[in-house]
Amino acid sequence: MDLLKAFGFQKIHFEDYTPLDQIALMAGAEVMVSVHGAGFANMLFANTQALIIEIGSLQTAVHRWGDFWPIAHVAGCRYLSFFADHDMPDPLQDPDFATDGIVPVALSDFGIGRLAAFLAASLGHAPRLDRPDAVAELMRQLIRSEQTLAAEKLVHVHQDVMQEDAAFLSAKAELHRARGESHAELLALLSAWEANRSQWQTLTQILWCARKVERHDILRWAANTLAESFPDQCLSLVKTRPWLRDFL
Numbered sequence: 001m002d003l004l005k006a007f008g009f010q011k012i013h014f015e016d017y018t019p020l021d022q023i024a025l026m027a028g029a030e031v032m033v034s035v036h037g038a039g040f041a042n043m044l045f046a047n048t049q050a051l052i053i054e055i056g057s058l059q060t061a062v063h064r065w066g067d068f069w070p071i072a073h074v075a076g077c078r079y080l081s082f083f084a085d086h087d088m089p090d091p092l093q094d095p096d097f098a099t100d101g102i103v104p105v106a107l108s109d110f111g112i113g114r115l116a117a118f119l120a121a122s123l124g125h126a127p128r129l130d131r132p133d134a135v136a137e138l139m140r141q142l143i144r145s146e147q148t149l150a151a152e153k154l155v156h157v158h159q160d161v162m163q164e165d166a167a168f169l170s171a172k173a174e175l176h177r178a179r180g181e182s183h184a185e186l187l188a189l190l191s192a193w194e195a196n197r198s199q200w201q202t203l204t205q206i207l208w209c210a211r212k213v214e215r216h217d218i219l220r221w222a223a224n225t226l227a228e229s230f231p232d233q234c235l236s237l238v239k240t241r242p243w244l245r246d247f248l
Contacts, residue, residue: 003116004033007123014039026050031119035105036060040068046077051122051145054081055115057105063097080145082118084111118142126153132162136171143171143178151175166196173205182213190218200230204237207244216247223247 001011009031014022026032026045034040036056043052052072056064061083072079085091087106095103107115117127117138122145129135135158142151155172162168173188186209193202203226210219223244227234238244 003112004119007119009033014042031122033115033119036064036067036102041071043068043075043077043079044071046072046075048076050075050077052077052079053115053119054079055105055107056081056083057086057103058083059086059095059097059103064102078145082115114138121150121154122147124150124153126150126157128157132158132165132168135162136167139168139171140174143174146178148175148178151178164191164195166192166199166202169195170202170205173209177209182209185209186213186215186218197229200226200233203230204233220247 001009004011012025014025017025022042023045026042027047029046029050031051031053032043032046033053034055036054040052040054046052054060054068061081068079084105084107086093086095087104088095091106114134114137117129117134118141120127121138121142127138129138135154139151139154142148142154151171152175155175158168169188169192173185173192176182176185176188186206189202189206189209193199193206196202203222206222207219207226210216210222223234224247226237227248234244234248238248
């Protein structure tokens, strides 16, 4: 709550308000954040620009996944789920819904920080993060939630210190893909490969992208590099993509 208040959030309990006031609160909300619970039924009255974030667990993903999706579709709002640990002595234990009910979530300081960074970026800020993998993950979260402008801001903030990091460059390629910028995506993937040549997945992404933009020279190079450096992965790929043989 301390982190949320810094962005103008207010803590409320819907049950403290009349039904009409609950509707008004939800209709005027820009962002709602809460753990899984019945309060998300009010999402029915959310405006189409609202961002609704539910903090759940493996238990809610398995047993309660469909509870609120129909309501989100009716409202037309953006409804996202983050998943945390179970608040139990053994957080890896799978609770029994029949005997344990809905088990609360447990968020570490690290988890709270990741969620706060996502909220900050969603609200138009560009948080400065120290670790390239954290930047890359936040960029992917923003892209998956169709917030490409927020992801682009994140790129500009970190371009000076992370422009040679493979994870950052791979996430940058995903941003270009989401924006339909195939040639820029290919350049970012090639830079990611130069930054870290141990990731065969980067080569496969280069293959798909090079084929899309009809850069057969790059496609041939990527296919042969994959065959030389990662023969098992190449063999497996050729079995499902026989067209690759034409470039080997």
